[in-house]
Amino acid sequence: MRVVLLGTGDSPGTPVMGCHCRTCEDARNNGWERTRFSILFQSEGKNIIVDTSPDLRTQLLRANIDSVDAVIWTHCHYDHFAGFGDFYRVQTNVNVYTSKEVHEDIGRFMQFLKYRKIVVESYKPFEIGRIRFILADVNHPPLRKAHGVVAEWEGYKVVVSGDTNRDIPRNTLELFKNPDLFIVDSIAPEGFKLRKHMNAETAMALAEEIGAKRTVFTHIGHFYPPHREASKIYPLGYDFQTFVFGEDASLEMF
Ligand SMILES: [Zn+2]
Ligand SMILES: [Zn+2]
Ligand SMILES: [Zn+2]
16 A cells, blocks of 8 residues: 655645745745645555545646546545545546545535545545545534544554644544554644644644654644654655555655
8 A cells, every 4th residue: 555645735735825934935936735635545556545636636637647547525625525526527436535524515615526426435445446444523613514534454544633732632533543644734833823723733732642653744844844854853744745555665765
């Protein structure tokens, strides 16, 4: 199984249009960026995408993905679903998995598209390409429903926190326990007071609480110092960072 962080930015991405902070200027001057949130899971020749970033077209082209077998949506925010429309231009009838509530909410924006809505209940496993997925409820006010994702394959476990604050339900924390990789929302460094997301301090505390073997931050805003500096202090993910599990683990790229 391969897991690729296609986009590690927050909703405006980095650099932010019109922003001339040190981080955004560093990104412009040194040619790096953080595109919006998508994660690719690959197993048994299947491509499964968690969230359809507004940047999905460029992400899929760059990752050489010819077709997508399934989409999983975590919640109804623009930066997590808007690219589905681009993707639909080349591919119809894709299977889309999420809860009833998230299907209803995103469905209002996608009325003109045809896709197979597969309703899954939180905490009930479903399988795609031999990966066993579970959606677990997290807390992302003011949304009525938002999910994290647990993916298990051949004894490996990857947990995606989804967009969430630290106030996560107990049964979700139970399910998140002991992942080999924890991909966690950490939009800003410690000290930032946040209602909808976690900062570096709360994200690391959560990682410790669930016993994550390895942690990588995503949904990263320009509030951090420039990537090269900040990545010495924080486990910051970056676009196209790839994690390989199983026999191909020697191919892990950093
Ligand atoms: Zn900025
Ligand atoms: Zn969100
Ligand atoms: Zn988001």
